[in-house]
Amino acid sequence: MDLAAFRKGLDDWLAEHDRDLAPEHEGLGTLDERVAQLAKVKRRCFDAGWMRWGWPERVGGLAGSPILRAYLGEALTARDIVEPDVYSMTEVLAPTMIDFAATELAAEVVPRLLRGDEIWCQGFSEPGTGSNLASLACRATRTDGGWRVTGQKVWTSYAQYASHCVLLTRTGTQESAHHGITALFVDMDSAGITVRPLRTMHGSDEFSEVFFDDVAVPFERTLGEVDQGWAVAMDLLPYERSTSLWHRCAYLQRRLERLLAIVPSGVLGAAEVGDAAQRLIALRARSRATQYRLAGGEQLGPETSIDKMLLSTAEQAVMDLAARGLSPEVLIRDDAPSERWRAEYLYSRAASIYGGTTEIQRNIIARRLLDLGDDR
Amino acid sequence: MDAAEFELFQRSVRQAAADHTADALDAALADLGWPDALSDDPYTAVSILFPVQGAANAISSALDQVVANGLGLGPWTGAVVLPRLGTSTVPGTAVDDGLSVRGLGTRALARSDTVFVVATADPGDSCTVAAVAVADLRIEPVRGMDPDLDLVQVNGDGVGCRRQTDSPASAWRTSVVLARLAVSYEMLGAAQAMLALAREHALDRVQYGGPISRFQAVRHRLADTLVAIEAAAAVADATRQAPSPELATLAKSLAGESALTAARHCQQVLAGIGFTAEHAFHRYFRRMLLLDQLFGSAHALTAELGEKLLRSRALPALLPLDDPVTTGTRAR
Numbered sequence: 242m243d244l245a246a247f248r249k250g251l252d253d254w255l256a257e258h259d260r261d262l263a264p265e266h267e268g269l270g271t272l273d274e275r276v277a278q279l280a281k282v283k284r285r286c287f288d289a290g291w292m293r294w295g296w297p298e299r300v301g302g303l304a305g306s307p308i309l310r311a312y313l314g315e316a317l318t319a320r321d322i323v324e325p326d327v328y329s330m331t332e333v334l335a336p337t338m339i340d341f342a343a344t345e346l347a348a349e350v351v352p353r354l355l356r357g358d359e360i361w362c363q364g365f366s367e368p369g370t371g372s373n374l375a376s377l378a379c380r381a382t383r384t385d386g387g388w389r390v391t392g393q394k395v396w397t398s399y400a401q402y403a404s405h406c407v408l409l410t411r412t413g414t415q416e417s418a419h420h421g422i423t424a425l426f427v428d429m430d431s432a433g434i435t436v437r438p439l440r441t442m443h444g445s446d447e448f449s450e451v452f453f454d455d456v457a458v459p460f461e462r463t464l465g466e467v468d469q470g471w472a473v474a475m476d477l478l479p480y481e482r483s484t485s486l487w488h489r490c491a492y493l494q495r496r497l498e499r500l501l502a503i504v505p506s507g508v509l510g511a512a513e514v515g516d517a518a519q520r521l522i523a524l525r526a527r528s529r530a531t532q533y534r535l536a537g538g539e540q541l542g543p544e545t546s547i548d549k550m551l552l553s554t555a556e557q558a559v560m561d562l563a564a565r566g567l568s569p570e571v572l573i574r575d576d577a578p579s580e581r582w583r584a585e586y587l588y589s590r591a592a593s594i595y596g597g598t599t600e601i602q603r604n605i606i607a608r609r610l611l612d613l614g615d616d617r
Numbered sequence: 618m619d620a621a622e623f624e625l626f627q628r629s630v631r632q633a634a635a636d637h638t639a640d641a642l643d644a645a646l647a648d649l650g651w652p653d654a655l656s657d658d659p660y661t662a663v664s665i666l667f668p669v670q671g672a673a674n675a676i677s678s679a680l681d682q683v684v685a686n687g688l689g690l691g692p693w694t695g696a697v698v699l700p701r702l703g704t705s706t707v708p709g710t711a712v713d714d715g716l717s718v719r720g721l722g723t724r725a726l727a728r729s730d731t732v733f734v735v736a737t738a739d740p741g742d743s744c745t746v747a748a749v750a751v752a753d754l755r756i757e758p759v760r761g762m763d764p765d766l767d768l769v770q771v772n773g774d775g776v777g778c779r780r781q782t783d784s785p786a787s788a789w790r791t792s793v794v795l796a797r798l799a800v801s802y803e804m805l806g807a808a809q810a811m812l813a814l815a816r817e818h819a820l821d822r823v824q825y826g827g828p829i830s831r832f833q834a835v836r837h838r839l840a841d842t843l844v845a846i847e848a849a850a851a852v853a854d855a856t857r858q859a860p861s862p863e864l865a866t867l868a869k870s871l872a873g874e875s876a877l878t879a880a881r882h883c884q885q886v887l888a889g890i891g892f893t894a895e896h897a898f899h900r901y902f903r904r905m906l907l908l909d910q911l912f913g914s915a916h917a918l919t920a921e922l923g924e925k926l927l928r929s930r931a932l933p934a935l936l937p938l939d940d941p942v943t944t945g946t947r948a949r
Contacts, residue, residue, distance in 0.1 A: 244939060312938050487938075494932060501930045512916075515870075515923030518932065523871055525936045526851035533940060550844045600833075606843055607836035611816055616831050 242294055247309045251291050251316055258285070262322050268577030269324070269584050272445045276360065276402050279327045282317065283357025292355050300339055301352030306536045307484060314488035318495065325492045326447075327360070327399060329485035334361045334407055337477040341464040342426060350405065350426070362403035362429070364394040364451060365474065372601045374409075374474060375419040379453060381410035388425060388458040390433075393450065396595075400436045400449035403429050407477070409470050422470035426462040433457075443587035479541035481596045482548045487528045489552060493521055496585065497559050504566040513565070517558040524551040543609035546602040553592040553599055560589035626654065627665050634669035634677075639724065639767070642670075642677040652682055652692040659686050660857045663799045671806025671908075674900045676766055678725030680911075683799045685733065687792025688746055688784060696725035696732040696751075698771050705793045705912045707744055708771070709736025716747060718754060718773035721911075726751065726769055731779060735789055744789050747778040763903035794856075794865040797912045801853045801865075801872035804908045805846060807901045808872075808879035812842050814898055815883035818890065829886075838882035845875035858941035863933055866918055873915025876905040 255262065262282055266274040286292035295310035296302025310332065317323045335354055338347050353359045370377040379392025390410055400406070406427045413421015429436070433456040438446035465473050497518065527548055535541060564571045564586050570579040571586050593599040607613045618626065626649065633645035646652070646666070655662040666679055681697045688697075698708045698720040708720030716736050726732055732751050737744040754773040761768070816839060819830035829835050849871035856864040880902050884891050891898040909915055926932065 248938075308938065308940075315938065498932045501926055501932065504927075506927075509923075509927065511920040511923030511927060513923065514926050515919035515921070518922060518926055519867060519871060519874075519919060520848075522867055522935055523848035523852050526855045527848060529936055529938060529941070530851055530854070532938065547844050547847050551848055600837070603837040603840035604833070606840035611836075611839055611843060613816065613819065613830045613836055613839065614828070616833060616836060 242303070242305045242309065244306070244308055244312060247291075247294060247305075248312055248316075251313065254289060254291065255316060255320060255322070259320070261285075264322070268581040272447065275324055276327055276399070279323050280357040280360075282323050283331075283355065286313065286317075287356040292357075296335070296351070296355060297339060299344065300335070300347050301355060308532055308536045311484050311487045311532045314484065315491040318488050318492040321495065325485065325488040328488060329481070330361060330363070330399060331355065332483075332485040332488070333477060333480045334363060336480050337407060337473060338426070338464070340476055341424065341473050343461060346426065346461065353404075359404040360399050360402045361405045361407065362397050362400045362451075363477070364397055364400075364406045364408035364427075366396045367393055368395050372598060375422070375471065376415075377409055377411055377422065378415065379408070379410050381412050381423055381425060381458070383412070386457065387460050388423075388463075390425070390427070390453045390456040390458055393452050395439075395450050396448045397436075397451045398448045400429070400451050401438050401446065405429060406451070407464065407473075409474060412468055412470075417468075419471040421468050422474070423467050424464035424470035424473035425458050426464055427456065427458050431456045431458070441588075442590075443584040445584070475542075478597070479545040482545035482552075483528075483531050483535050483541055486548055486552055487532055490521065490524050490528055490555070493556055493559050494525070496563070497521060500559075500563050500566055509562065509566045513562055517555070517562045520551070520555040520558045524548070524555045527551055543605050546597070546605045546610075549596060550599060550602050550606075556589045556592040560586045626650070630654075630665050631669045634666060634675050635673050638673070638675035639677070642675055643679075643725075646677065646679065651679070655679075655682055655686050656692045659683070659795055660798065660860055663795060664802055664854075664857045667799045667802035668806035668809070671803035671808075671904075672810040674765070674807070674810070674897070674904060676724065678723050680796060680799060681723055681725040683795050684792045687795045688733070688735065688788050690733065690746070696722060696729040698722055698726075698732055698734045699796075700912065702910045703914055703917060705797070707735040707737050707789055709734040709745075709747065711736045711738040711745060712775075714775040716749065716773065716776040716778065718749070718771060718776055720771045721759075722756065722769040722771045724767040726756065726771070727767075732771075734776075735784075735792070737786070737789075743786050744784050745781050746784050746788075747781040749773070749776050749778060753777065761907075763900075763907045765900065766904065766907055768907070790862055793912060794860055794862050797865040797869040798853060798856050798860070800908050800911050801849070801856075801868045804872040804876040804905060805850055805853060807905050807908070808842070808846050808849075808876045811876075811879045811883040811898065811901050811905075812839065812846065814891075814896075814901075815839060815842070815886040818887050835886055838886055842879045842882045845878040849875035855936055855941055863935060866913070866922070867935075869913060870915045870918035870922070873909040874919070876909065877915065880905055 264278045283292055291313055293303040294305045295307045298304050318325045335351050338351055367377050381388040381390045406429055408425045408427045410423050412423040433454040435452040437450045439448055441447050531548055567582055570582045629649050630651055637645050684697045700706055700708050701719050710717045718734050730751050731748050734747045734749050735744050753776045754771055757770045759768040819835050820828050822829045852871050853868040856868045887898055890896050
């Protein structure tokens, strides 16, 4: 299946099923509604085959280029069928499982994620471990019967919905830094796990604190090698900045289009509109090149920090523009479309924080791409 | 040309632009067959030469050839009048008593006795490509901000044509697309060179017992510079792969923006030494200011895009996901 055939087939299918694929909620909807909508759409797309293209056959896919996945997410977000946020977890976690989980485990669980039966979360950050990921302390101890995990994670997106967690644990000494980390695939219904959702400033329980109290995890759930979890993290992070970033770019274009359609005449200046649009197009050009590097089998690495920085500046430029162009909607109106603009504007403030702050991306660029040496 | 020959050609052109400037570079390019490459595959030829020309702060009459190529004049090593500063409109206007000419010229003009002027009676209408005697024009050398660029101001009134051909307005649009891409690449090359100078300085300059490259205030400026360059380069490359007037405009605007960003950050990192005439920085800075104004500045093109979007209330569907390498229409 090439992109042209996939696009034609998918576009026709989406046009045919637009009524039953459209969300039932108005505006952004609650997080519960968005999660349910995504599950419905993934299920329909999986059954019709669209969700399976671009994934290996050994995990329930139909093979083909990852470019097909980029187009699927673009088509779904550009039609307002799904939001790119919850969807992004599929594109971040499935590739990592395919790369690092034991063959049988990947074959068993990845299809459930693709089909929308399950949501997974990613347990990386901790209260004492933000930017400095290698300092994480959530401990996994080896026992005769498997790992026992004790510790705490934070900013764990969608943890309250998740059936499984890709969890980074400390298996070496605390001083072992990135040499003593092991990645585990943990059942979220295990005894000893407590999830406490955190309310964000945009009004959603998007992420949680997750507490692990002597949680049993079988050895077969180890991802990659023991003490080599850093490789899993380094493999995963570029996925946050590739396919799902293309989806987010498509969504931002959709919102800028909507803004242009409804903004009252004379409110916005030409220069600010041109600037935001230009940033978005530059992001699209950059991300498209990244999609083709990924499709060509290239290992993505620190250069995707550039993609992430372009995303955060473009997202904030578009939403700053929306806030100026639609100030009544963003500031004083309480109808569903206005609530959506307000939530999106507020959420855009996080674009330079989540997935590695802009400052961390700059550090990566300085050290890895500009070869400026150590910063201390 | 097979792959190995193309590789050699590419390397030779880049070496020539790194080693030579002015007449010597023009001669080297002619020897290497760059004008023929330009007529075979203009977008690729432009992407080979101009980044290095920008990085080396070199000058040549390649831009004249690029404009001539867009007009369908074939491999051409003579001179073409460029649009006035800050514009991309044709430099000539056809009036009853001949041509009125307002534009700029490169060094190619100094050695020519005939120059091509693109003129129109009505903007948007078909245009005339007129061969004009240089002696009939008022040519004033420009020193200005970038004396090394060897620009001239070209003016003329009631100028007669030696010969003329009518071209569709699309011929000039093609010239503008190619010229914008060429100047974009030149600016990106200059921005890369500024970044390289600032990076080297940051690693060499020792303060507080170590190189200043270990300070985040310095590292982050350089990182922001690279991000700006890469963003503009992505759009320039997309334009090369599947050229269109919309993309070339964006490429030019973003290249200008990224060169301005590079100049601001790199000058700050270079600090005192970068402010001296002894250091190379100022040459790139001057060149960048001039290049930004050729075929439309970042500032003007950004506002132009914004006006268009506010008027149409829609976003143009640019950059489809299709593989640009296999679907791009490289030739005109």
